[in-house]
Amino acid sequence: SxxxxxxxxxxxxxxxxxxxxxxxxxxxxxxxxxxxxxxxxxxxxxxxxxxDADGEVVHEDTVLAVLAERYTHESDAADPVVVTTPNASGRIDERVRAAGGRVERVRLGALHEGIAAVREDAAEAGALGEAGAVGESGAAGEVGDDTRVVFAAEPWKHIHVAFGGWIDGVASAAVIARLVADEGLEALRAPITERPYRKVSVSCPDDAKETVMDRLETALPAAFPEAAVDTDHGVRLEFEDASWTLVRPSGTEPYVRVYAESDDVDDLVAEVEDVVEDAVAAA
Structure with missing residues (x-):
């Protein structure tokens, strides 16, 4: 029920x-x-x-991870892709990778652009004759004509691409109800690791934000050489244990925002904050 x-x-x-x-x-x-x-x-x-049955809200990224993993697992594409946003949890990447897919991120509010970009890259790769290796090996991460967006979502808002290109909470309700009926909510949540999350703001004048972010594109990777780096939408660092941090300028206030998710989130935030504060001071 x-x-x-x-x-x-x-x-x-x-x-x-x-x-x-x-x-x-x-x-x-x-x-x-x-x-x-x-x-x-x-x-x-x-x-x-x-x-859940106790009236507690299930974390929005956990819901996203459940759906992303299921769509990836059920896809017959050689390269199934889930599109999400930079502020979304590393737990999504963990579950999608476990199911044989990969995650692409696009700025918040631009899921449709992300879907279009993946499809365009796949079409170009196919036209260049690069898709054969993907189709033969099934190696996720290589773009080809068997690359397919299987799900796109940001926290709270989901696009079920097999049903249509719109954000559809009703479709989410139907899919989740079916999954819960088949397996139970706790069983769906069990494989997902929920790490502590923090968001902090570092004061930064609006006219210094561009300079600060330019500095951080090199300073943060230097401070965390073990991390994978993405600078498409701020500076996002992802670690082997799926911990991550995102640093980006606020669009409305004189701050640089630091988001982080880690088993040792306080230590991670403190280290990142130090690097950001140094960049602001040097701007």
Whole structure:
């Protein structure tokens, strides 16, 4: 059984926290006795939140990881790709890789651009005759004509590409309900590692942000030489244990934001913060 709630009085423009959808009539968090899980939507049902049988919200990145892993596992593509955003958890990468796929990231709010970019790269690779090796070996990570976007999502908002190119919380509800009915919510969550998460802000004048970020593109990799580096959307470092940090300038306030997820998140944030503060001081 499931409990369901839709907050028709709150539109997507009134906050990005999908958990607030679980305020609808008859769906207060905690009112889940007799239910296996609950589903909440915002007013236009593009966002979705899941609560467990105890009324606790399931982390949005865990929900994303469950769906991403399932779509990757069920795909017959040689190179299945999940598109997500830089602020999304490394737990997604872990589960997608375990299922034989890979993750591509695109700036927040631009999932459609990310989907189009993967498809364009695949088409170009196929036209150049590079797809054969991928099709023969099935090696994820090589772009070819058997590269396929199987799922795209940012926290709370999912695109089920097999159904259509739009953000669809109703499709998410249907897919999750089927998975829970088959396997149970706890079994779906069991393989996923949820690490501590922190977000901090470092003061930085708006006119110094570009210089600071230029410095950080070299300073952060130098400080963490063991990390994989992505500088497409800020500076994102990913470590072998799936810990990660993202440093990017705020678009609206005089800050550089530091996001991190790690078993030792306080230590990681402190080290990253030191590098950011040095870059600001030198700007």
């Amino acid at each position: 499931l409990a369901s709630a839709t907050n028709a009085g709150r539109s997507a423009s009134h906050g990005s926290d999908g958990a607030k959808a679980w305020d609808g009539e008859g769906g207060e968090a905690g009112e889940t006795e007799g239910f296996a899980f609950g589903i909440g939507h915002d007013g236009d049902a593009d966002r979705i939140v899941i609560v």
